[in-house]
Amino acid sequence: MSKKRALVTGAGGFIGHHLVKYLVKKDYWVHGVDIKAPEYEASAADKFTVCDLRLAENCRAVIGGVDEVYHLAADMGGIGYISGSHAEISINNTLINAHMIHAAREAKIPRFLFSSSACVYPMYLQHEPDVTPLKEEDAFPAEPEEGYGLEKLFMEKLCQYFHEDYGIETRSVRFHNVYGPLGTYDGGREKAPAAICRKVAGVKDGDTIEIWGDGKQTRSFMYIDDCVEGIYRIMQSDHAAPLNLGTDELVSVDQLVDIVAGVAGKTVVKTHDVSKPQGVRGRNSDNSRLRSVLGWEPKTLLRDGLVSTYAWIEACVSQDAERGAPPATPAIAAE
Ligand code: NAD
């Protein structure tokens, strides 16, 4: 029997790189595409193409001959990045997404999975730290995150329309803050778990680190292994409507810092900077529909996932220091 064939866009990025490895282990033939190669280790893809998916001709060139498209390519980052570049992110992702789904239809691709985001949910439901977990139907009436979230919401609708009008089996997966080894940990696009691991790794026991906001804002965080397994299970399901993929283990940012410090075996003093980007006050995933569709949900506890994540980031921070790279955030020495 011939192997199943998959295209993974964004295969040079965090989730795409892990997904390629997962699919290869499942005996898929995988074509990875990205505007850059993976930064931290070689891709496991059978074929890897470097090209710019904002261009329609590149989308058409890479899409043929596969059974499944896992479309993860996007201009994305943590809240510091997505709240600062609305025009650029919106135009880049609009071009990438419209051209990819159009190319998929032209090439008669049967299955197309889109990586959406919890950023599609309305801001008016996320003003409190003890937030009610977000259900899929809460996305409307809409008031998504400016730029990045609004574009994700529109692409979900394009997936719905292409499913209804052209019969493509589309999937829209709303990821809730994903972390793990081999994820961006510096440079400005990093999300809170990686940023906090980097900050803790970069200081001595008893030193001070800077936390954005007052530390009372809340999130749930999903470990990368659960994320790629969830992506695969959702692709194989028959559920075309948007679906949350996250955990419902709600923690404050200060609690996240304490867990990282505990994993590192350090005590850190927190200073809070409320002038930094904070995003919504509270966000959690309601996994009822995920459980009923898949009979499965992410199960890695935050502390467990942070053990391997911290170990990897700590090693990167040490290597950066040996190479003489300047620390992303200078340490504040203990009194
Ligand atoms: P990432 O930035 O590591 O990966 C995205 C990849 O897309 C990058 O490697 C980037 O080079 C590539 N890309 C950007 N522009 C491109 C272009 N013009 N042509 C080709 N490739 C291009 O991010 P990630 O965390 O792996 O996220 C993957 C997907 O999941 C994205 O669609 C993102 O919006 C979505 N998502 C991620 C999270 C999260 O917490 N990581 C949360 C919600 C949604």
Ligand code: GDD
């Ligand atoms: N990035 C970052 N860096 N965030 C920090 C830091 C820090 O050093 N210190 C505290 N935080 C706080 C932020 O202020 C925010 O309140 C919270 O940690 C989470 O920040 P991020 O992880 O950067 O982003 P987010 O959860 O608001 O949004 C992310 O997740 C979405 C999906 O759930 C983004 O990556 C979005 O792009 C993504 O779609």
